Amino acid sequence: MVCQLLMFFNRVKIDVRSLIIGITVIIVLSIISMFLGFSSVTLSGLLAGDEHSFLVFFQTRVPRTIALILSGASLALAGMIMQMLTRNRFVEPSTAGTVESASLGILVVMIFAPGLDVILKMLVAALFALFGSLIFMFLLRQIPLKSVLIVPLTGIMLGYVIGALTNGIADQEMLLPSLQSYLFGSFSMVVEGKYELLWLSLPLCLVAYLAADRFTVAGFGEDFSSNLGLDYKKVMLFGLVIISMITATVICTVGRIPFIGLVVPNIVSIVMGDNMRRTAPFVMITGAGLVLSCDILGRLMSRSAEIPVGTIMGVLGSVLFIALLLKWRKRLG
Numbered sequence: 001m002v003c004q005l006l007m008f009f010n011r012v013k014i015d016v017r018s019l020i021i022g023i024t025v026i027i028v029l030s031i032i033s034m035f036l037g038f039s040s041v042t043l044s045g046l047l048a049g050d051e052h053s054f055l056v057f058f059q060t061r062v063p064r065t066i067a068l069i070l071s072g073a074s075l076a077l078a079g080m081i082m083q084m085l086t087r088n089r090f091v092e093p094s095t096a097g098t099v100e101s102a103s104l105g106i107l108v109v110m111i112f113a114p115g116l117d118v119i120l121k122m123l124v125a126a127l128f129a130l131f132g133s134l135i136f137m138f139l140l141r142q143i144p145l146k147s148v149l150i151v152p153l154t155g156i157m158l159g160y161v162i163g164a165l166t167n168g169i170a171d172q173e174m175l176l177p178s179l180q181s182y183l184f185g186s187f188s189m190v191v192e193g194k195y196e197l198l199w200l201s202l203p204l205c206l207v208a209y210l211a212a213d214r215f216t217v218a219g220f221g222e223d224f225s226s227n228l229g230l231d232y233k234k235v236m237l238f239g240l241v242i243i244s245m246i247t248a249t250v251i252c253t254v255g256r257i258p259f260i261g262l263v264v265p266n267i268v269s270i271v272m273g274d275n276m277r278r279t280a281p282f283v284m285i286t287g288a289g290l291v292l293s294c295d296i297l298g299r300l301m302s303r304s305a306e307i308p309v310g311t312i313m314g315v316l317g318s319v320l321f322i323a324l325l326l327k328w329r330k331r332l333g
Contacts, residue, residue: 015272022285026069029292033068034061036299059192067187067195068295068309069288071250072260074201076287077208077280078246079261082133084219084276085239086140088151089269090325092261093129093247096155099256100162101132102248103183107166110175110182118197118252125248126241132162133240149325185255185310187295194253201249205284208242212276215239257310259317260287266324 034057035041041061045053079092086096093099105128109121116124139154170176208215218225218235225232250257264287265279272279291309294316298307 019281019285022282022289026285026288026292029289029296030065030069032296033065033292036296037061060190063192063195064187064190064295065292067190067198067254068291070198070201071187071254071257072287072289072291073284074198074205074246074287075250075257075260076264076283076290077205077261078243080265080276080280080283081208081215081239082243082261083265084215085236086137086151087219087221088148089266090148090152090262090321091155092259093133093243094256094258095152095159095262096136097132097158097162098129098136098243098247099251099258100159100166101135102126102129102244102251103179103256104128104132104162104166104169105248106182106251107170107175107179110179111169111173122197122200122245122248122252125252126245129244129247130240132158133244137236137240183251183255184308185257185313186306186308187254188306188308190254197249198253201246204242204246204249208239209277209280211235211238212280216274216276255310257291258314259321260290260313263317263320263324264290267320270327 035043037056037060039052039056041053041056046057075093082091082093082096082098083089102125105125106121108128109116109124113120136155136158139158140151143150143154166179167176170179214230214235217228217230218232218239222232225235265283268279268283268286272282291313294309294312298309298312301307
């Protein structure tokens, strides 16, 4: 079995040593996350069979850590796919109107079917996210792309329009505070029984990885893809469906976490190149590590009232985004 895995990694040119180091870092961050918090949980208490420690550890800390890993890994991979499909490094679900469209879907559920099951709620949010992504792709075809910055600016403007519509309707229905708290991007309320939807992101990431070569070819454009016998439109739709479902899954569970899908693929690309088959595992590991680090930082900065991951990632992501813009500007100039 080990030999088969090594042969697979060698075939797709995955750096096994770097992969092991990355997984080790995730394990270390996960252990820190599981033993960090307002309630004291110690290894000695768990080994001694302390009931309170067992309750806190297995019903809150473990689910929270799993949710952090799944959210970061899936959002990073979704951003990587979107960057390939749009052929632009500065695009991800939160800069393409996808997140805002999913939020509108959640608002529609809150108004018309507040008791809807979480799976059905996710599917509604995914449909709205897919519709918003299709609008974004349609706009890109209509606008002359004279600069790489036109693409994210178009997505950001589309997101503002959809977000304004969402907030306006929510305010009219007196649901704005509830919607904002729902989309806050915090893992503090993640407990056993409230995060399991995120496991759906795992098969979605696996399917995306299996289709990595198709996404890579589609990233060269419609003409190039057609010459190689690839159905460009089907691959585009398939990729957008995966992106929409991952986005909806994360939003329905923990809310918005910006910039993960933007900065992580760029950082990995700078180090390892643009081969999705080779870099996708490292994108997922880096995304998971970044979200875990932000959550740990939020708990260390304020032990009594932790700072949400979405807030920390918003600040950190914007700084990294500007740094990436400056770097690519120098490279293109």
